Amino acid sequence: MEGISAPQKGNGQLFQKKEKWYFSFVISFELQNDILEKTEKSIGVDRGLKYIAVAGDKETGKYVHFSGKHIGHIRRKFSRLRRKIQKTKNTKALKRFEDKEQRIIHYWNHLIAKRIVQFAKQQGVSIIKIEDLSDIRSMKKYWKRSDRNVNSWAFYDLELKLTYKAQLAELEVQKVNPFKTSQECTNCGKTVKKNRRGSLYKCSCGYKKNADVNASFVISTRPSIEEKETAA
Numbered sequence: 001m002e003g004i005s006a007p008q009k010g011n012g013q014l015f016q017k018k019e020k021w022y023f024s025f026v027i028s029f030e031l032q033n034d035i036l037e038k039t040e041k042s043i044g045v046d047r048g049l050k051y052i053a054v055a056g057d058k059e060t061g062k063y064v065h066f067s068g069k070h071i072g073h074i075r076r077k078f079s080r081l082r083r084k085i086q087k088t089k090n091t092k093a094l095k096r097f098e099d100k101e102q103r104i105i106h107y108w109n110h111l112i113a114k115r116i117v118q119f120a121k122q123q124g125v126s127i128i129k130i131e132d133l134s135d136i137r138s139m140k141k142y143w144k145r146s147d148r149n150v151n152s153w154a155f156y157d158l159e160l161k162l163t164y165k166a167q168l169a170e171l172e173v174q175k176v177n178p179f180k181t182s183q184e185c186t187n188c189g190k191t192v193k194k195n196r197r198g199s200l201y202k203c204s205c206g207y208k209k210n211a212d213v214n215a216s217f218v219i220s221t222r223p224s225i226e227e228k229e230t231a232a
């Protein structure tokens with residue numbers, strides 16, 4: 001019996017309940033959650049209108065973006081149509097239009113979510129970070145009034161599809177604070193509004209990047225909102 005320690009008292013318990021015998025015991029193990037979380041890598045996803053989504057990995061500098069010239073074209077066309085139909089107050093026509101628009105958005109979002117998950121896998125990360133856009137006030141900057149509903153719906157739909165597909169691929173989607181992600185420099189951390197001019201982000205530290213790609217890198221390094229709440 002050398003090398004094998006004798007069973008310790010109190011490790012298990014045999015008891016009888018309603019003419020059945022049970023054996024209970026305790027298993028304890030330690031999860032090194034804090035260590036794991038710090039080494040887990042993430043990509044960031046920036047959602048917008050010009051680019052529907054940009055997924056970026058700050059560590060490798062790689063990114064994928066979904067602009068698709070025809071998607072932008074269709075969006076503008078739909079936006080014009082929507083305003084036109086809204087003016088006529090023809091609710092039936094508006095409903096038909098919205099159904100068609102939703103089917104198209106479903107299809108895009110399905111493809112985009114699939115590609116983002118694929119990108120995350122290629123980069124070997126386990127977390128996909130997105131902005132927490134549940135506060136509608138933070139979204140106002142993104143679009144015209146007439147398009148607000150459909151755009152917030154499209155953003156949310158992409159989030160749902162991304163979360164679902166990420167789970168299937170055993171990846172985690174985490175939400176981060178969206179505050180000024182497009183104004184922050186991912187290189188030096190400074191937040192300067194005028195650094196973003198159109199589609200270019202240019203900082204006094206010398207960093208220059210496509211503005212949406214920079215935002216996706218910023219998002220990838222922000223702490224998850226849930227993490228922050230547990231720490232508080």
Ligand SMILES: [Zn+2]
Pocket residue numbers: 185186187188189190203204205206207
């Ligand atoms: Zn900078």
